[in-house]
Amino acid sequence: MxxxxxxxxxxxxxxxxxxxxxxxxxxxxxxxxxxxxxxxxxxxxxxxxxxxxxxxxxxxxxxxxxxxxxxxxxxxxxxxxxxxxxxxxxxxxxxxxxxxxxxxxxxxxxxxxxxxxxxxxxxxxxxxxxxxxxxxxxVNDFNLFIKNKHPLKVAYYIWKNPWMVAGQNTFINYLLRLNNFDNVYAHLGRYPEIDEKGLEDADVVLLSSEPYPFKKEHIEELQTRYTNANILLVDGEMFSWYGSRLIKAFAYFKTLHQNL
Structure with a gap:
């Protein structure tokens, strides 16, 4: 074969x-x-x-x-x-x-x-x-769910020390788009480092559970950087694992939107 x-x-x-x-x-x-x-x-x-x-x-x-x-x-x-x-x-x-x-x-x-x-x-x-x-x-069901949702500007953090986010040409960025999220760092490389000079305004900041295990204390830390944003911990597997994990992902995304 x-x-x-x-x-x-x-x-x-x-x-x-x-x-x-x-x-x-x-x-x-x-x-x-x-x-x-x-x-x-x-x-x-x-x-x-x-x-x-x-x-x-x-x-x-x-x-x-x-x-x-x-x-x-x-x-x-x-x-x-x-x-x-x-x-x-x-x-x-x-x-x-x-x-x-x-x-x-x-x-x-x-x-x-x-x-x-x-x-x-x-x-x-x-x-x-x-x-x-x-x-x-x-996916088809989720597209119906999301089509009338107002787009939100989102930053998706994957690492700390240095701070790193998901950028363009990543599966994470693709799933953010499916969620009607406008990735504010999509103009940068795949996983860029972000310092104070590179901050972009965001409505929502998502802190992934992997590869860095973000916790509640990091919400307070980032709140000083994004004073007007809603900062949430999210299951990184839902945004980055492919294969059969995707069976569970879109129900998770629905719940996420309901909590925004």
Whole structure:
């Protein structure tokens, strides 16, 4: 079987992979929801859904720093990567061990394409189709919910020391647009650092739970920077995880809007 991944790399798969290493947390969750738990042999320390996998599977490092010796020892049939989560060097190193599939997610359609491709690779087309259709139906329903909502200027923070936000060409920015949020830092790079000189006015400031674990005390700290903004803690997984996590995301977004 010839597969073209989302970086337009042609990969050859002789038979359905039976030993999978996933270096992407959201894709690990997707594998589980596709019914592939028994074929997962290696994951990262950030693959926290479902939590029991951290105890039952081999941890091969993080998403940016991996232990190649552990991966090699697992004798995987395929290694799953992502353009943003994993470095080019990691992909090249993993290619010396097994077939590597790389996802590249910027839109909902990219997510659906990846899910359906996994269905083909791992011979779970019906489950992949069901997940894809559920996500698309939830998106369609959410578009009806959001279409009459007044646009809001939003800043989405992902890090502290230095302060960093989500900018252009990110999946987060794409989901902000779906929420009828005008990202005030969309004119900047993907994850720019923000100092006092770079502050933009915002109606709402969202503090993500990941990768930096923002807490309530950070709301007070940022309130001095955004004196007129509504500052909220948000579930970062809903804004940055793709795959089956998106099934839950749009109900979460509805609740978020109701709390604004």
């Amino acid at each position: 010839k597969i073209i991944d989302q970086l337009n790399r042609i990969i050859s798969i002789k038979e359905t992979p039976k030993r999978i290493v996933s270096l992407v947390p959201s894709q690990t969750e997707l594998l589980f929801d596709l019914g592939l738990e028994t074929t997962i042999v290696g994951i990262t320390k950030f693959c926290i859904h479902p939590k029991h996998l951290l105890k039952s599977k081999t941890i091969v490092g993080g998403t940016k720093q991996i232990k190649l010796d552990k991966i090699k020892a697992l004798q995987p049939d395929i290694i799953l990567c992502n353009k943003e989560e994993n470095t080019e060097a990691i992909v090249k190193a993993c290619e010396q061990i097994a077939v590597v599939h790389v996802s590249d997610i910027m839109t909902i359609q990219d997510c659906i394409d990846m899910i359906q491709q996994y269905g083909e690779i791992f011979n779970t087309p019906k489950k992949a189709l069901k997940i894809s259709e559920t996500i698309q139906n939830n």
